[in-house]
Amino acid sequence: MEPLSSDELAVWHACKALGTLVARRVIADITAGTGLSGADYGVVYRLDDHGGSMRQQDLTVSMQLTKGAMSHQLTRMTARGLVRREKTPAGTDVVLTEQGRGMLERARPVHAAAVREHLSDRLSPQQRTTLLEIAALLTAD
Numbered sequence: 001m002e003p004l005s006s007d008e009l010a011v012w013h014a015c016k017a018l019g020t021l022v023a024r025r026v027i028a029d030i031t032a033g034t035g036l037s038g039a040d041y042g043v044v045y046r047l048d049d050h051g052g053s054m055r056q057q058d059l060t061v062s063m064q065l066t067k068g069a070m071s072h073q074l075t076r077m078t079a080r081g082l083v084r085r086e087k088t089p090a091g092t093d094v095v096l097t098e099q100g101r102g103m104l105e106r107a108r109p110v111h112a113a114a115v116r117e118h119l120s121d122r123l124s125p126q127q128r129t130t131l132l133e134i135a136a137l138l139t140a141d
Helices: 006-034 038-049 056-063 067-079 098-118 125-138
Strands: 053-055 083-088 091-096
Touching (some): 006 038, 006 098, 038 053, 038 056, 038 083, 053 056, 056 067, 056 091, 067 083
16 A cells, blocks of 8 residues: 555644644633543533433543543542432443532533634635534544
8 A cells, every 4th residue: 555645644643633733722711710630621511411411321432432441531520529420220320410510511602712723713614514524424333
């Protein structure tokens, strides 16, 4: 197989940088504004999006973490009062606490401002549409 062309390499590097750099900047703004890490925000956001609780196994898959990493994440968040774990016959549910919901409400406007600053506002409407089309194409399989 032939090595990647310079054009293919440039596209690959741009793709990696786009995802990594924008996410890093958004997470840094959330952390600076609220004290939540990127993983903290991901957990509280998903729990709220699912009515305030999720099976721990489903949350782990959704966050794309290992069981061990999710367990450590939830232990830290439980100690801070953001979530609690409830044993059920079917497994363990992770529940968003009032404190966790309050932190999410503080983080939402920070997240929105950061996404706009580091992504949306830098693109024209046509560029946003094109980016969505490219993302759909590349994530279709």
